Amino acid sequence: MTTLYHNPRCSKSRQTLHLLEEKGETIEVIKYLENPPSTQELKQVISLLGITPKELVRTQEAVWKETYKDKVLTDQEIIAAMIKHPILIERPIAINGTRAAIGRPPEKVLDIL
Template sequence: MPPHCVLWFDARCPASRRTLELLRERGVEPSLRRFLEEPPTVEELDALLRVLGAPPHALARADADEYQALRLSERTAPDALIRAIVQHPRILERPIVVCGERGLVARPPERVSELFPAEAGMV
């Protein structure tokens, strides 16, 4: 039985919808974390970054209007970037999948297969 999964999800995002479809094809019904409707907290993002083993800049969408308007860049301090994501969640990359103690940014959505190594060739 696969571990419980959480999908950081935006229904308007084709990659989010495709990732949900791929998880369901594997028999996984993830909890949907609708981060645009309920922005994440600093603590929640810190925990997410620990699971992903990634710096905050890896989760930022540099092409997002808010990212540009706030003049964020690779030089933005990590804590400042986290605060910006909390205040402007559209900056957060999507989709993100966390299954148990593992997680990844599912871009492209087929990367979700990396969370299921025994079945890696199935997607």
């Protein structure tokens, strides 16, 4: 089963979902803006992706630019910002077992199937 952190309003997220469906994957869709991950879940996702918390931030979002852009933040503070403002979490994120990928481009998720 593949878990997909999904935003239906995002074209890349919709394309990734469609691609997984085409591959016949069983998919657990998490609409993360409605059901944000816990701090522990987000840390696990970051670990599976093998990236830093900052690399998961959508830095072009208004809330990031207005509130966090020019600050020096710890990883914990960056994670807290994403929990408080889930719109800051890059999307889509696909998780299959112990492997994860950000679907940008959507085809990157094929690497974890």
